Amino acid sequence: MLLFRSPHVKARPLAYPSTRYRPPPVVDLSSRGERERLSRSALRGFFNIMSRWKVRDEDARALLGGVTNGPFYEMKRDPGRTLEPDRLTRISYLVGIFKALNVLHSEALADTWVRLANRNPIFGGDTPLAFMIKGGLPAMQTVRRLLDARRAG
Numbered sequence: 001m002l003l004f005r006s007p008h009v010k011a012r013p014l015a016y017p018s019t020r021y022r023p024p025p026v027v028d029l030s031s032r033g034e035r036e037r038l039s040r041s042a043l044r045g046f047f048n049i050m051s052r053w054k055v056r057d058e059d060a061r062a063l064l065g066g067v068t069n070g071p072f073y074e075m076k077r078d079p080g081r082t083l084e085p086d087r088l089t090r091i092s093y094l095v096g097i098f099k100a101l102n103v104l105h106s107e108a109l110a111d112t113w114v115r116l117a118n119r120n121p122i123f124g125g126d127t128p129l130a131f132m133i134k135g136g137l138p139a140m141q142t143v144r145r146l147l148d149a150r151r152a153g
Contacts, residue, residue, distance in 0.1 A: 029085035036082045042091045043079035049098045052111045055129065062133045063140075064090060086137070093140035100147035122146060 028034050050060045061067045064087055067075070075081050083091075101110035114129040122142060123131045132139045 029088060032082065035085065035088060038088055039081060039083040040079050042083060042088055042095075043075055043081070045095055046091045047076055047079070049094055052098075053114050053129075054111070055114070059129060059133055063094065065136070090137060090140060093137070093144050096144045097140070097147055100144070100151050103151055104147065120146070 027038070046060075046064070050063075055063070057072065061069075061072045064072070067087075071081075097114075098110075101113050104110070105113060114132075115127055118126070118128055126134070128143055132143060135142070
């Protein structure tokens with residue numbers, strides 16, 4: 001069946017439906033000022049999560065991208081250091097993982113989950129912690145997406 005448009009009806013251009021939602025602006029991690037603003041709270045949060053998860057310092061250094069002993073313990077002692085974009089991104093993923101675990105599980109399970117053997121094929125028989133240490137930033141992103149998908153149902 002062919003439909004014809006009446007010559008008296010004016011065609012409206014296609015447009016997205018209107019909404020009040022406005023996404024927050026993207027943080028510019030290339031800006032030193034933004035990194036200075038975020039670094040102290042990111043490091044405090046990171047060390048609190050590592051403590052809750054009972055992660056060894058050696059593994060915590062690996063999660064940060066292979067920080068050597070000196071700078072790591074300096075960050076732990078005084079979180080006033082300005083972090084590089086890579087380290088802020090890593091911490092952001094870990095904070096998201098921490099939050100998702102606490103939404104999905106009891107506090108006790110949420111705090112041990114990263115150290116428990118996991119049969120999910122994504123982990124290849126490793127614990128989520130070992131998977132993230134081996135795979136770095138892409139593995140952290142994968143774990144974050146997995147948990148966010150579980151949260152969404």
